[in-house]
Amino acid sequence: MAHVYDLLMEDAPYDNWIQFTKRMVQKYKPDTHHILDVGCGTGEITHRLSNEGFLMTGLDLSSDMLTVAQQKHPKSNIQWLQQDMTSLNGLRGYDCIVSYCDVVNYLVDDDDVLSAFQSIYEALNEGGLFLFDVHSIDHIHNDLSGGTFAEVRDELSYIWFCDPGVRENSVVHDLTFFIKEQEKYKRFDEIHEQRGYDLDTLESWLTTAGFHVQDVYADFSEAPSLEGDRWMFICKK
CATH class of the missing domain: 3.40.50.150 (Vaccinia Virus protein VP39)
Incomplete structure (x- = not known):
């Protein structure tokens, strides 16, 4: 990342x-x-x-x-x-x-x-x-948790899921990237957890x-x- x-x-x-x-x-x-x-x-x-x-x-x-x-x-x-x-x-x-x-x-x-x-x-x-x-706690629950974000560019595209976490006030960021390398796109995935x-x-x-x-x-x-x-x-x- x-x-x-x-x-x-x-x-x-x-x-x-x-x-x-x-x-x-x-x-x-x-x-x-x-x-x-x-x-x-x-x-x-x-x-x-x-x-x-x-x-x-x-x-x-x-x-x-x-x-x-x-x-x-x-x-x-x-x-x-x-x-x-x-x-x-x-x-x-x-x-x-x-x-x-x-x-x-x-x-x-x-x-x-x-x-x-x-x-x-x-x-x-x-x-x-x-x-x-x-x-803020409100931001986690109202804007992040359950949200999906995505963007498409020539050199980079991604989709980002924000899933509610198991811990109280937590959110799990599940990200998938597609990075352009020469004439092909390489995929990689990362998962990050945050807690409020x-x-x-x-x-x-x-x-x-x-x-x-x-x-x-x-x-x-x-x-x-x-x-x-x-x-x-x-x-x-």
């Missing part, structure tokens, strides 16, 4: 994530220099924050994603690491850690979410920020990990309403 990820994410709100990060850093920790991007994928957000002047580290579980990320700008000073976010190894001294594009939703076990929050807490400097987003968590549960786990939840916004707007597709968390160590 790493090799087609950027095509699928052409309309992703990258500019919104960058501007959100800059606003929150300016508001809560203006002396931020070193940022860790957890679940960085192909590095779009990592590279863009690097271009804004931050010293960046990109971390992902997928070596294929990291290869694509590094190849985009081979001469950048970004550090790329392959690690599991539930047990960050040897990482300390970050002013801010971000984890965007519903990365936390890929943790479908309660203990894994708490372990990730604890691991991220330990990697931050005192007063450091943890910024992340998740699918209610606001009180996430805040409880964050507090247990040691964080102070500063604010929770919906869909990048700095407003108290949580009636949106994406919940944005601002947490401080």
Whole structure:
């Protein structure tokens, strides 16, 4: 999936994530220099924050994603690491850690979410920020679960089924891709599971990990309403 990820994410709100990060850093920790991007994928957000002047580290579980990320700008000073976010190894001294594009939703076990929050807490400097987003519960049930999405292009076609998962508030993404290679199309399939968590549960786990939840916004707007597709968390160590 790493090799087609950027095509699928052409309309992703990258500019919104960058501007959100800059606003929150300016508001809560203006002396931020070193940022860790957890679940960085192909590095779009990592590279863009690097271009804004931050010293960046990109971390992902997928070596294929990291290869694509590094190849985009081979001469950048970004550090790329392959690690599991539930047990960050040897990482300390970050002013801010971000984890965007519903990365936390890929943790479908309660203990894994708490372990990730604890691991991220330990990697931050005192007063450091943890910024992340998740699918809202309403978005999972009303927009994703039971849905079918498809697109046909010359170089890539796909069909994507979102089936309700066995776990509470979970959805299973069943994807079939057809990638053009010379004059033929090659098929490959992937299955991904995501799970949503209610606001009180996430805040409880964050507090247990040691964080102070500063604010929770919906869909990048700095407003108290949580009636949106994406919940944005601002947490401080």
